[in-house]
Amino acid sequence: MIDVRMLCLGALMGREASGYDIKKELERGSSAGLIDASFGSIYPALARLAEEGFIAARSEGGRGRGDKKLYTLTPDGEAFFLRTLSGPVPDEKYRSPFLFAMLFTSCLPRERVRAMIDRQIAAWEDKLAAVDETSAAMPPSAGLNFVRGFADVTLRAGLDHLRRHRAALEAAAKVSDTPAPVRPLTEAVPTEPAVAAE
């Protein structure tokens, strides 16, 4: 379970923060590019955690900024967080629209494939730069080092692979109005030769 509640509790480990702060942290802090959540899920999560007694709120209204609510973990909250973290680790989820699209290169126009690849390379390069940059600016800890390093090597491997294979992908793509060689997403070894019949 890594729902927004866990994200919030994690962000509050050893620090006081508002919903807004948490969102910023997810966007530009140590988890930049790895995890994200919208205000629409963060605020209700905080409200519920407060109700449950896992976090405590302190209003910082007054002077400058409007009504800011700073949350802190309660002992209960920290215990709950650590207990949940120690529980069963759910499977990872990776969903890549780009990879999915690449499965169908042979049915897509070549320029389109080219454009997608360009955008993906740019996106991964950006992410890589962001990871390396924020890593440098962060106090080192074994966990942080590991996670940032993971993002780094993994992105590099992906980029490298894509660069090496882009020619093949583009070559397989459809040139303008070539009758698309639609091959099914097969399940292992389709034993019937296409000629077959009877």
Place this chain on the structure above:
Amino acid sequence: MIDVRMLCLGALMGREASGYDIKKELERGSSAGLIDASFGSIYPALARLAEEGFIAARSEGGRGRGDKKLYTLTPDGEAFFLRTLSGPVPDEKYRSPFLFAMLFTSCLPRERVRAMIDRQIAAWEDKLAAVDETSAAMPPSAGLNFVRGFADVTLRAGLDHLRRHRAALEAAAKVSDTPAPVRPLTEAVPTEPAVAAE
């Protein structure tokens, strides 16, 4: 957009299949380990696609097995699929409960960290084996090669990284009742020294 509808349309490119077949394909076919979906989302998606005229159903009742519904893409469906695929490519989503947990190694008992790492290594090794195995048994196509290869290099990089860093992660973990060195998930360079005050 890679919702279950797109998954189904993709699975039906150049082939006839039932909801059950699609599920199997996702589990053990070319997308094994990369994408999955439950029956609870596949069947309603197929029903809706049929309503919209993107796929056509053919009942294969009769002899052996019960009432099987085989779906085929209509020209409209194929056009819709290709058009959507060619549209804007949404961001990738990667959610790793394991990586998240590793951010908090310093607060978790060492044995627990060790166990998590062992399980993760095993999980990635399994996935890698599955990828390599099914890749070998599949008719080669540029798209398939690329995607399988991507999974392969990416998993290897991750595994390698984890193996190299496990000692450091375990060393940072909490030994039995050591007062946990809780360090916040910081946002870049927290400039205030903890002493500060006024």
Place this chain on the structure above:
DNA sequence: AGATCCATGTAAGACGTTACATGATTTG
């Protein structure tokens, strides 16, 4: 003065999972 950032929240809806209900067929 207008744009942008800070700051919180709600409501509607999309999307998906789990669990349930059902039943035939195949295999050990």
Place this chain on the structure above:
DNA sequence: CAAATCATGTAACGTCTTACATGGATCT
């Protein structure tokens, strides 16, 4: 005959995103 696999579907529920509503503060 029991267990697994084939096969389809529904209902409840959880979770998250988008879009909306609101308002002060800061910057240009």
